[in-house]
Amino acid sequence: EAGDAPKAYMLEMFAYPSGRAHMGHVRNYSIGDVVARYKRAKGFNVLHPMGWDAFGMPAENAAMQNKVHPGDWTYKNIDFMRAQLQKLGLSIDWSREFATCDPAYYGLQQAIFLKLFERGLVYRKSAKVNWDPVDQTVLANEQVIDGKGWRSGAPVEQRELTQWFFKITHYAEDLLTGLDGLERWPDKVRTMQANWIGRSEGLQMRFLFNGEAPAAAPDGIEVFTTRPDTLFGASFIALSPDHPLSLALAEANPDVEAFRAECAQMGTSEEAIETAEKKGFDTGLRVQHPFIEGATLPVWIANFVLMGYGTGAIFGCPGHDQRDLDFARKYELDVTPVVLPSGEDPTSFAMRNEAYTGPGTLFNSDFLDGLAIEDAKRAAIDKIAAMGLGESTVNYRLRDWGASRQRYWGCPIPMIHCDTCGVVPVPEADLPVELPPDVSFDQPGNPLARHEAWKSVPCPICGKPATRETDTLDTFVDSAWYYIRFAAGVSNDPAERDYWMPVDQYVGGVEHAVLHLLYARFFSRAMRDVGLVDLPGGEPFEGLFTQGMITHETYQADDGRWVFPDDVEERDGALVERESGMAVTRGPIEKMSKSKRNTVDPEDIIARFGADVARWFVLSDSPPDRDVEWTQAGAEGAARFVQRLWGVFDGFPEGAAGEHNDAALELRRTSHKSVAAIEKAILEFRFNSAVATIHEWVAALRKAETEGDAYIAARHEGLSMLARCFTPFMPHLAEECWARIGGEGLVSAAAWPEADPALLVDDQVTLPIQVNGKRRSEIAVAKTAPADEVETLALADDAVAAHIAGKTVKKVIVVPGRIVNIVAS
RNA sequence: GCGGGCGUGGCGAAAUUGGUAAACGCAGCGGACUUAAAAUCCGCCGGCCGUAUGGCCUUGCCGGUUCAAGUCCGGCCGUCCGCACCA
Secondary structure, X not given: OOOOXXXXXXXXXXXXXXXXXXXXXXXXXXXXXXXXXXXXXXXXXXXXXXOEOOOOHHHXXXXXXXXXXXXXXXXXXXXXXXXXXXXXXXXXXXXXXXXXXXXXXXXXXXXXXHHHHHOOOEEEEEEEEEEEOOOOEEEOHHHEEOOXXXXXXOEOEEEEEEEEEEOHHHHHHHHHHHHHHOOEOOHHHHHHHHHHHOEEEEEEEEEOXXXXXXXXXXXXXXXXXXXXXXXXXXXXXXXXXXXXXXXXXXXXXXXXXXXXXXXXXXXXXXXXXXXXXXXXXXXXXXXXXXXXXXXXXXXXXXOOOOOOOOOOEEEEOHHHOHHHHHHHHHHOOOOOOOEEOOOOOXXXXXXXXXXXXXXXXXXXXXXHOXXXXXXXXXXXXXXXXXXXXEEEEEEEOOOOEEOEEOOOOOEEOOEEEEOOOEEEEOOHHHOOOOOOOOOOOOOOXXXXXXXXXXXXXXXXXXXXXXXXOOOEEOHHHHOOOHHHHHHHOOOOOHHHHHHHOOEOEEXXXXXXXXXXXXXXXXXXXXXXXXXXXXXXXXXOEOEEEEEOOEEEEXXXXXXXXXXXXXXXXXXXXXXXXXXXXXXEEEEEEEEOOOOOOOOOOHHHHHHHHOHHXXXXXXXXXXXXXXXXXXXXXXXXXXXXXXXXXXXXXXXXXXXXXXOOOHHXXXXXXXXXXXXXXXXXXXXXOOHHHHHHHHHHXXXXXXXXXOOOHXXXXXXXXXXXXXXXXXXXXXXXXXXXXXXXXXXXXOHHHXXXXXXXXXXXXXXEEEEEEEEOOEEXXXXXXXXXXXXXXXXXXXXXXXXXXXXXXXXXXEEEEEEOOOEEEEEEO
């Protein structure tokens, strides 16, 4: 930080300390470092911190397998990985480093939790969760694979548990509209978040029972629909098997209970849902149609209605919803089309096999007849509202965030359960609630739940014996606000925090497009609203860049084993495994993964080629948002270039100096243009283009004359600029080169070179000449030559003359400095 | 099913206001140096015809707009990713 310079908060997603850095880390942090170093050279105050996302299951798994404490395992991994990252020469402020498992960090997190609790943004409720009976913990949806626990492989059970929730739905609308302002985010991520939030406008309304209402639903059945225009096509009501009315009916009727059990057995996996048959149970109840006097609709329980969305009940309109149509056909319910596609005749229109969801005009619909869909929606809503049966509503797909985990290695939830006072927050003075170190992992389940000494605590209100909450927070909470903690610095200073926030540029993988990035956007808003950060817009990350993966070829032996590429060799034109001689086939190029044995260890690469080569290669070939394939040949090419680059600097005569004059103007132009091109490419995250420009620039410097004052001066200027331009990419080599040509201080601290605008334009340009759109010749003209002069020159060109011979010139288009096109026939 | 991305040489890719398609790199080929090899250096490298100057074709496919289309518009095909019984 120095003076009034503008600030740039650069952040890459912090790492999970799994044990060793992988090439994905190298790419992620190299990308971020290029921008951070560039910003520093441009005079910005730059914050570029690093830390560790250190809580989570792998530490507990290691504890179970190797009898090490999760904390020891984690901090040992952090030490190793920090050393690895430091070898890469990243311009990181390590003084701000922390791990989320540091009590100092999670203590602050507990304080935030309590603030949000006070504000009603955290609450407790009973909900259905995925329960792994072997690991004895709740699993997130994404940890359930084909209905089984991702780690234990045991079939996951649905359990009703009391859990802590973050009220992310409070911000549903703001999280959605906020996306529009995130102009430096990829559209893909914005779209994914918008879909995840899933806003839909519609009507929430009641259907009244025909006859006596059951006790469980005295006011009728509440449904949500986005198609109130199709009410005249309604032919049934369907309840979720988990709807309160279904539950009530099941208690009285074993057949209903049997049907519910059948539905519960159905898998929740993708293909199970895709192939699942529509199934229903007729309750015998009937409700009144709101618009048709005397008409009634049967009430069914149906397996395809979700309790988690809307009201858990729908009205079925088979004419215009495919699921409803499948259901109606199966149980022989009425099918009445009410939207007529344009060009169809209402008297002869026949239902096809597919429900019609396109545009059209209402028919078979009394007062809605003849209206377009949108108008009919409004008319139907108005009428329902006038009848007092409902009103227009907005529904979101987004659910509140269930954050309780029955694990040890996480942030303890700072709550105490007292038989007298209920759930009581831990007083702020008692924070942090630290994890007890003396735990054992010899039994499944949460060690905190059986740690009596830790659990037992007097109630902060009444002082009677009480017990601590033993659940810990989902690790996504830890990463939802760490960037705010970084900004506050070592002393946790609010002024500093508010100075740096928001993050100007965030860099990470797309795999976090929804979960982490949505939770972070929620947390920054919630923290703002309880006064924990000054962030008017609420958005934590102004710019987001999602980098691609690193891929590598795979090899598979005939017995199915994956084989390390290094262990494959060619014998008599066939691929074999070196040790066994077994035949091997080349597999697809895939994301590096341990299971496919196609990883490359950054340690090996750094040891063999150096950190700069590793950085250069991962930035060279592909645009950073695309996947890049790691190849041995590519790394060797990068290493060759490093040698060549050093050679240009090393070849410069020591202590040489010269005066600029026009003799070396072209070389100077190349240098100044290159500076501008590299700068533009960095700003646009087109590092591969920056690399290409550096290649061309180096080639030009190598070819340049070595004798003469003007050339010596131009070369020195070029080398000085070049060293500063490639510093963000290869900082170590850049320091050597800078020192070699007598640069002052560290090149890492040097200012970005200024390109002279006068040297960015040529006096002469070569214009291509087209005849009827085909390039036929080119002419060299002065940059400022007037169009009519260019036209005359073009028409006088020999090759052009040959192509227009015998034709009439109809038109000549001269685009100054670009092209000339002659239209002739 | 819904939403989004991508399709350019043998490969990774450039061409970012519609204006010379294939910059730069990798692989390959030829040459120099060397007893030889490696390294290094020089040259060639989209396809077809031609000794050559050069000509024709070429950005997934079909059509359109334009003096001019990889780029814009319409319709297909392929591929990857995300979400998904969301009413």
